[in-house]
Amino acid sequence: MFYVGFGQVGIFDKTYERTVLQINGVVELDGKVYLGQGCRLSVANNAVVHFGKSFVNTAAMTLVCSNSVFFGEDCTVAWNTLIMDTDWHQTIDVVNNKVKPCSKPIHVGCRTWIGTRAIVLKGAHIPDGCIIGAGAIITQKFDKENACIVGNPARIAKENITMQRKN
Structure with a gap:
């Protein structure tokens, strides 16, 4: 059910990519x-961390969870990605002394x-x-399904599009 270090991605050297x-x-695994x-x-x-069924990461994903990270089923995560539900340091609003949390849950749909x-x-x-474009930085909640989200700050670039999956 849980395969770690699988595959042969040509640009990654198994000797150094630990x-x-x-x-x-x-x-949790579905x-x-x-x-x-x-x-x-x-x-x-x-x-x-919850992985829905048929989760695939190609290589070199960094996932740091101090709270909650949820992936729905059939998610694909490419190489050299960072998914992190914390920034490890609380911040404080100096005007009203309100402390902001250093972690919040992440939800990735099916x-x-x-x-x-x-x-x-x-x-x-x-x-x-949804498709998250290469190099995009996602820090907010999006509501539109089947959208291509790109950039920094992230924005919807295209609607009514999704990844074609093999049977």
Whole structure:
């Protein structure tokens, strides 16, 4: 059910691209999960990462969870991606002394594709069927399904589009 370090991605050298698993919290699996070579998965105490069935990461994904990260079914995550639900440091509004949380849950819907070098940060919500463009930085909640989300700041570039999947 949980395949780690699988595959042969030509541009990654298995000698130097090490996989690191640091799991102190909970990892939930709804089905087969494939984490490619050079993956780094860190799940803190009391944190939960949920992988829906048929999750695939090509290679070198870094996933840091101190709160909650949820992936729906049939998600594809390309190489050199960063998914992190925390920035590890609380901030304070100096006008009203309100402390802002350093972590917020991440939700990635079903049938999503996160492109290479994309960054998904705390509080992000990606609806079902979305494509996250290469290098995009997702820091907010999106509501539109089957959209192509690109850039920094992230924006919807195209609607009514999704990744074609093989049977």
